[in-house]
Structure formats: C-alpha cells, structure tokens
Amino acid sequence: MKLSQVGELSLIKQIRQQFKKNPRGVIVGIGDDAAVIKPTDKNLLVTTDTMVEGVHFDLSFITPSQLGFKLVSVNVSDIYAMGGKPAYILLNMAMNKNTGKDFFDSFFDGVHAAMKLYKLALIGGDLSSSKTGITLSATLIGYAKRYIPRSGADAGDKIYVTGNLGDSACGLELLKKIKKPIPIVFPPTLPSPSRGEGLGGGGLSWNSAEPLLRRHLLPEARNPERFVDNVTSMIDLSDGLLIDLSRLCDESKVGARIYLENVPLSSELREAASCLGISPTKLALSGGEDYELLFTAPSNQKVKAIYIGKITKSERVIVDSSGRETTFSPQGYQHFVDKRKIW
Numbered sequence: 079m080k081l082s083q084v085g086e087l088s089l090i091k092q093i094r095q096q097f098k099k100n101p102r103g104v105i106v107g108i109g110d111d112a113a114v115i116k117p118t119d120k121n122l123l124v125t126t127d128t129m130v131e132g133v134h135f136d137l138s139f140i141t142p143s144q145l146g147f148k149l150v151s152v153n154v155s156d157i158y159a160m161g162g163k164p165a166y167i168l169l170n171m172a173m174n175k176n177t178g179k180d181f182f183d184s185f186f187d188g189v190h191a192a193m194k195l196y197k198l199a200l201i202g203g204d205l206s207s208s209k210t211g212i213t214l215s216a217t218l219i220g221y222a223k224r225y226i227p228r229s230g231a232d233a234g235d236k237i238y239v240t241g242n243l244g245d246s247a248c249g250l251e252l253l254k255k256i257k258k259p260i261p262i263v264f265p266p267t268l269p270s271p272s273r274g275e276g277l278g279g280g281g282l283s284w285n286s287a288e289p290l291l292r293r294h295l296l297p298e299a300r301n302p303e304r305f306v307d308n309v310t311s312m313i314d315l316s317d318g319l320l321i322d323l324s325r326l327c328d329e330s331k332v333g334a335r336i337y338l339e340n341v342p343l344s345s346e347l348r349e350a351a352s353c354l355g356i357s358p359t360k361l362a363l364s365g366g367e368d369y370e371l372l373f374t375a376p377s378n379q380k381v382k383a384i385y386i387g388k389i390t391k392s393e394r395v396i397v398d399s400s401g402r403e404t405t406f407s408p409q410g411y412q413h414f415v416d417k418r419k420i421w
Contacts, residue, residue, distance in 0.1 A: 082175035104166065104201055115166065115201070120221040125156040131211030139253040142181045144295045145214070146188025147264055152316065153218040154196050155299035155369045159314035161226035161306045164196050169203035170215040177212070191264050196299070226302075226373070231311040231330035233391045235374040238383035240300045242344040243319055244351075244358060247365020249294030251354050252287055262288065264296045282353045286346045297369045305373075305381050312373035318364045322372055324394070324408035330374075333390040336406070339399045340386045363396075363406075 104115055129135055129149055140148075150167065157164040169189065173182075193200065198218075253260070302312065313326045319341070327334055343358050351358035374389055375381050395403045 079179040080176050084179055104199060115219070118221060120223050121162075121225050123157050123160050123162040123220040123222055123225065124217065125153055125160075125220075126215060126217040127153050127156070129214045131213065137212075137259075138257065139250075139259060140295055141188075141259045141261060142184035143188035143191070143263065144259075146185040146190075147192045147296050148188075149214050149216050150189055150192035150196065150198070151297050151299050152367075152369065153216045154192075154198075155297075155314040155316070155371075157218055157220035158299050158302055159226075159312050159371060160220075160222060161224060161302060161309065161312065162220040162222035164198055164218055164220040166201045166219040167193065167198050168201060168217040168219075170206075170213075170217075171203070172206040172208040172213040174209065174212070175207050188264075195264070224306075226306065226309050226312045228311050228313050228326045228329035229331075230309075231326060231332050231374040231389045233332055233389055234377055235310055235389040236377050236381070236385055237323070237334060237336070237372070237374055237387040237389060238305075238381055238385055239315070239319075239342065239373075240302075240371045240383050241368075242342045242347065243315065243363075243368050243370060244347050244361035244365045245290050245293040245344055246297060246367040246369075247294075247318075247361045248347050248350050248354070248356070248358070249290035249292070250365075250367075251356060251361075252282075252291060252350060253294065255354070260291050260295065262292055262295060264298075266292075282350055286349045289344070289346050290350055294367060297367065299369055300371045302371055302373070305375070305383055308375045308379040308381055309373045310375060312371060315366075315368045315370045315372050317366045319372070320363050320406050321408040324406075326372065326374075327389075327394065330389070333392040333394045334387055335390055335393070336387040336396045338396055340384070342384050342386075 127149070129145070129152075131137065135145055135148075137145075149169075153167065154164045171185075189200070192198070299314075302309065311326055311330055313322050315322050319336075323334055323336070338359065341359070341362050343362055347358050347361065351361060371383075373383070377388070394406055396406050397403050
C-alpha cells in the first residue's frame with residue numbers, strides 16, 4: 079500500500095495513537111495547532127536537524143527503522159552536548175506519495191525505539207508530500223540547570239572525548255562495499271553470522287564489522303551526566319574531530335594541542351581499516367557521525383573520559399608519538415564543499 083492510498087489524516091491518526099501518552103509538563107500534545115508545554119525553572123534547550131536523502135542518507139545502505147532511530151539520536155546528541163536532558167520531540171517529514179506504507183511504519187518503529195531509549199515524548203510535527211526524495215527534520219526540546227556552551231574553554235584546560243573515534247566513518251566505508259542495507263536493529267536481537275561476505279574484503283569477521291556498522295546506522299548519543307559538573311565547554315562530534323574541535327576553539331578564542339597516540343581507536347576500526355586500505359587515524363581525525371562528546375575541563379579535575387590533549391592560547395597542532403608537531407585546520411564534513419580534505 080502506498081501513502082497516497084492512506085492519506086495525511088489517517089497517517090496523523092496513526093501517529094497520535096502510537097504516541098498518545100503525554101508526559102508531565104505537556105498540556106497539549108499532537109493534534110492541535112501547537113503543542114503547549116508548561117515552563118520549568120530550568121534553562122530551555124532547543125535544537126533542530128535535517129536529514130536529506132542523497133546528502134545525509136542513502137536508502138541503499140540504511141533501513142527505514144535505522145533512519146528513524148538515527149534522526150532522533152543525532153538531535154539528542156545536541157541536547158547532551160549542551161549538558162541538558164532531552165524531553166520532547168517534533169518531527170517533520172516530506173515523502174513522495176508513492177512511498178510504501180511499510181516504509182512509514184518501519185520508520186516510526188525506529189523513532190519509537192529511540193524515544194524509549196532517551197525517554198522522549200513526541201508532541202507534534204508535520205507531514206508533507208514531495209516530488210523528489212525524502213526530507214526529514216526533527217526539533218528537540220530539553221532542559222538544563224546549567225548549560226554548557228562551546229565558548230567556555232580556557233588555556234590549560236584538558237581536552238577529553240567520551241569514546242572511540244572513526245568507527246562510524248569506517249562503518250560507512252564498509253556499507254559502500256556491501257552495497258545493501260544490513261538489518262541490525264536496536265536493541266540487538268538478530269543472530270550474528272560468524273563471517274560476513276564482502277565485508278570490506280580480506281575476510282573481515284562479522285564480530286569486527288558489526289560494531290562499526292552499528293555505530294553508523296544506529297548511533298547512540300552519549301549522556302554527559304557523569305562528568306558534566308566539571309565541564310567548561312563541550313560539542314558533539316558530528317562532522318569529525320578536527321573540524322568540531324576547531325569550532326570549539328573558535329568560539330572559545332583558544333588553541334589546542336592533540337596528542338595523536340591518545341586518540342582512541344577501536345580494535346575493530348584497526349582491523350577493518352587495514353582490510354579497506356584506509357588509515358584508521360585519518361578516519362578518527364576527519365570521519366564524521368561518531369556522536370561522541372568532545373569537552374574540556376580544568377586540569378585539576380578528575381574526569382571519567384579519555385584525555386586527548388590540552389587547550390592552548392592560540393596554536394593548533396597535532397603531536398605524534400615522536401614529538402613531531404603538525405598544524406591542523408578545520409577538516410571534516412562541510413555542506414556546500416565539494417571535497418573533504420583529510421589530514
């Protein structure tokens with residue numbers, strides 16, 4: 079069945095039924111001209127992200143359910159990057175009228191799984207027909223007692239990340255080799271094969287490939303709750319370490335020294351990158367969509383995260399294991415730029 083055979087009113091009715099429970103604080107949810115939220119005594123955080131077919135996703139590589147999950151996660155990551163707690167989400171969708179109803183249902187299954195993970199409530203949005211590809215947009219609302227900007231870093235602060243870098247970019251490279259969607263889901267339920275055919279060549283094992291594919295297809299935003307009290311500045315790693323660190327430095331008007339041997343690389347990334355003939359370090363520095371958090375904290379604070387460098391007054395350098403210094407620039411994914419430079 080196609081969406082044109084169902085109609086907007088029936089689709090909205092289905093969404094209202096699937097997400098009918100309004101949490102505390104929502105006075106009016108889905109169904110009116112606007113949602114009504116009762117204000118709190120905390121800072122209100124609002125973010126939005128758009129995903130365009132052919133730019134942010136390729137349906138040759140991703141399932142509708144994975145797409146729904148990812149759309150929610152990337153917005154939650156922005157709220158977490160401000161030190162906040164996500165609460166409400168609005169979704170906008172533009173799809174061709176000939177899109178299958180099964181696509182619509184599967185997409186919202188992924189949305190629902192992510193909402194359950196992050197304890198979110200869907201409070202509104204918009205459906206529209208499109209003559210071209212699919213365009214998705216989410217707006218997320220959250221709260222923070224103390225919000226964390228990008229502009230709070232000071233010279234002497236230490237730089238941390240919350241986990242391994244480059245896994246998502248490597249997962250995308252594997253998908254380009256596989257050339258078909260991989261039906262991994264959240265939470266994991268499917269049995270894993272012992273070997274994967276065509277997984278980057280060289281007989282890459284499924285146990286090595288699956289975490290990389292999952293990191294790209296079903297990213298989980300990193301909650302900063304355990305260290306947020308000590309943070310001076312923060313940003314999520316959506317476009318790559320070097321470009322996102324440069325953004326933080328620009329806003330804080332500081333520099334940075336990154337110690338290359340401290341940048342965390344997973345064993346799966348090393349194995350897969352070797353099979354693909356790609357430098358794992360390049361993927362970690364300039365690959366996007368890891369959605370780990372990059373943050374700074376005073377040098378005298380103990381922080382449960384991975385130390386990768388320190389904030390300086392102005393210089394921006396990468397230091398390798400031999401002590402050689404190389405100046406870095408904002409390298410990673412940028413819209414409206416034809417090519418991505420790799421350090």
